[in-house]
Every structure is written in C-alpha cells, then in structure tokens.
Amino acid sequence: METMTPGETGVRVIANAEMAAAWDGPEGEHWAHHADRYEQIGERQLSRLLSAAEVSPTDTVLDIGCGTGAATRAFALAASEGAAVGIDLSSQMLQRARDKATAAGIPNVSFVQGDAQVHEFPAGEYSLAVSAMGTMFFADPVAAFTNIGQALQPGGRLAILTWRALELNEWLTAVRGALAVGRDLPSPPLGAPGPFGLADPDHVRHVLDGAGFTGIDLTPSNEPAIFGSDANDAFDFVSSFGITRGLTQGLSEADRATAMANLRQIMTDHATLGGVEFATAAWLITARRSS
Numbered sequence: 106m107e108t109m110t111p112g113e114t115g116v117r118v119i120a121n122a123e124m125a126a127a128w129d130g131p132e133g134e135h136w137a138h139h140a141d142r143y144e145q146i147g148e149r150q151l152s153r154l155l156s157a158a159e160v161s162p163t164d165t166v167l168d169i170g171c172g173t174g175a176a177t178r179a180f181a182l183a184a185s186e187g188a189a190v191g192i193d194l195s196s197q198m199l200q201r202a203r204d205k206a207t208a209a210g211i212p213n214v215s216f217v218q219g220d221a222q223v224h225e226f227p228a229g230e231y232s233l234a235v236s237a238m239g240t241m242f243f244a245d246p247v248a249a250f251t252n253i254g255q256a257l258q259p260g261g262r263l264a265i266l267t268w269r270a271l272e273l274n275e276w277l278t279a280v281r282g283a284l285a286v287g288r289d290l291p292s293p294p295l296g297a298p299g300p301f302g303l304a305d306p307d308h309v310r311h312v313l314d315g316a317g318f319t320g321i322d323l324t325p326s327n328e329p330a331i332f333g334s335d336a337n338d339a340f341d342f343v344s345s346f347g348i349t350r351g352l353t354q355g356l357s358e359a360d361r362a363t364a365m366a367n368l369r370q371i372m373t374d375h376a377t378l379g380g381v382e383f384a385t386a387a388w389l390i391t392a393r394r395s396s
C-alpha cells in the first residue's frame with residue numbers, strides 16, 4: 106500500500122515505508138557520516154559493475170539506491186556525452202551525493218529523492234539502469250523492476266550488484282559470530298526485503314522475468330573489502346554499525362563487554378599490511394528490457 110511521508114522528507118509517494126524510515130533516518134545518517142569509508146569499501150565491487158555494464162559515452166544512466174553517489178559519479182564520468190541520475194530514499198545520503206558531485210566538478214550528474222518502486226520516471230528515458238547494492242530492499246520486487254523497466258528504452262540494459270547468501274559474506278558472518286556470545290542468531294530470510302533480498306538466483310530470474318527483462322545473467326563477484334587502516338580504526342567503524350547496535354542491545358553488561366572484545370579480536374585477526382580485510386560475495390546481474 107502506498108503511503109504519504111511527512112512533507113519535510115521530500116519523498117512524495119513511497120511504497121517502502123519501513124525502509125524509508127530507516128534510510129531516511131538513522132541508517133542513512135550513519136552512511137552519510139561515514140560516506141568516504143563506505144565508498145572506499147565498495148570500490149572494487151563498483152569497478153566490476155562498471156565493466157559489466159559496458160557503459161558508453163552516450164549512455165543515459167539511472168543509478169538506483171545511489172546513496173552518496175559513488176556509482177552515479179563513476180557512470181556520469183564514463184557517459185561523458187550522456188548523463189547519470191541517482192535516486193535514493195535518504196535525504197542525508199543525497200545531500201552528501203550532491204556535495205561530492207559538486208566538489209568533483211562533474212556536470213552531467215543529478216539526484217532525486219524517491220522510492221524507485223513507485224517513482225514516476227519519465228518513460229523510456231534511460232539506456233542503462235545500474236545499482237550498487239540498492240535494489241534488494243523492495244517490498245514488491247516485481248513491481249519495482251517493472252517500474253524501473255518502464256524508465257528504460259526498449260532493449261535498455263540493467264546491471265546491478267546484489268549480495269549473495271549470508272554464509273558467503275565473511276564481512277557479516279565474522280561480525281555476527283563475534284557478537285553472538287552464545288546466542289543462535291536467526292539468519293535473515295533469503296528473498297525478504299533487506300541485504301539478501303536478491304541473493305537467491307532462482308528468485309532473481311523469477312523477479313526479472315516477471316518484470317519484463319530478458320537475457321538475465323548472474324556472475325559471482327567476490328572482492329575483498331577493507332574496513333579500516335588497522336584494527337583500531339576498523340573496530341571504531343564497525344562498532345557504529347546498525348547491526349552492532351542491534352545485536353548488542355539487551356545484552357547483560359558482561360556479555361556486551363565480551364561481544365565487543367570479540368569484535369576487536371576479529372579486526373585484529375583480519376589485519377593485513379593493506380588494512381583490515383574481509384571477503385565479500387556479490388552477484389553481478391545483467392539483463393535487458395524486452396524490446
């Protein structure tokens with residue numbers, strides 16, 4: 106069901122009210138505050154996305170769930186005679202995105218606040234829709250990708266990054282393991298809106314096929330992510346994660362202290378000369394809007 110958000114958020118019509126509350130709230134604030142760090146963490150996956158999308162100088166690009174705009178800027182630079190538009194739910198992240206694009210002096214980039222599932226994109230405006238981890242949060246993924254498809258020209262391309270299953274993503278299993286302190290933590294269900302919403306390849310094919318895409322291809326993209334320059338730096342960053350706050354809430358003082366000590370130890374265990382490194386596992390998904 107569509108709901109109206111309070112006027113001051115700037116989001117007109119949204120279908121994903123819970124996600125908007127998080128991303129246009131505390132989660133977005135955290136990402137906006139740590140924008141440089143998050144962009145650095147995603148750098149290697151982003152360069153895989155750029156190659157897979159085969160962006161040309163004349164492309165008109167839509168970046169879905171653009172956050173602070175790293176992909177939007179990269180695609181705008183590659184589409185030097187075209188343009189790139191980023192859409193996101195989070196006013197805080199979009200503010201950082203606009204500031205960063207201005208500071209970088211990139212003229213052919215713009216940003217809009219909205220819910221990509223229901224936003225009224227100009228029909229057939231874009232030749233390429235991309236996303237770096239911004240399309241797994243839709244309550245109704247078929248409706249969302251149908252809406253995104255309508256924004257594409259017939260035959261227009263889709264290239265998105267999504268997380269593969271939790272157990273393949275050491276960056277998260279390590280943090281969860283450190284914070285479990287004897288608890289059996291429930292795994293986020295595959296296919297539910299959230300980081301693993303598009304982790305199951307059969308579900309991805311079903312969603313994109315249902316939304317009118319063809320030539321659907323999934324390729325694993327496993328790249329290391331650097332969480333900090335050394336163990337202390339990485340610990341400070343990971344301590345402020347929403348998941349860390351969530352998983353330590355309600356713990357006794359002693360268990361909380363153990364959990365945080367475990368977390369610090371994990372950062373030490375993963376320290377390398379190049380920084381504190383964790384394995385990540387994503388899907389690079391490409392498809393085309395049916396002509």
Ligand SMILES: C[S@@+](CC[C@H](N)C(=O)[O-])C[C@H]1O[C@@H](n2cnc3c(N)ncnc32)[C@H](O)[C@@H]1O
Pocket residue numbers: 121124128129133143144147169170171172173174175176192193194195198219220221222236237238239240242243
């Ligand atoms: C994991 S972050 C990734 C941000 C950015 N692409 C990056 O790589 O740093 C997910 C982003 O998707 C956005 N998002 C989630 N659901 C959305 C929706 N329905 N419409 C638009 N943006 C959405 C969030 O606000 C958030 O900025």
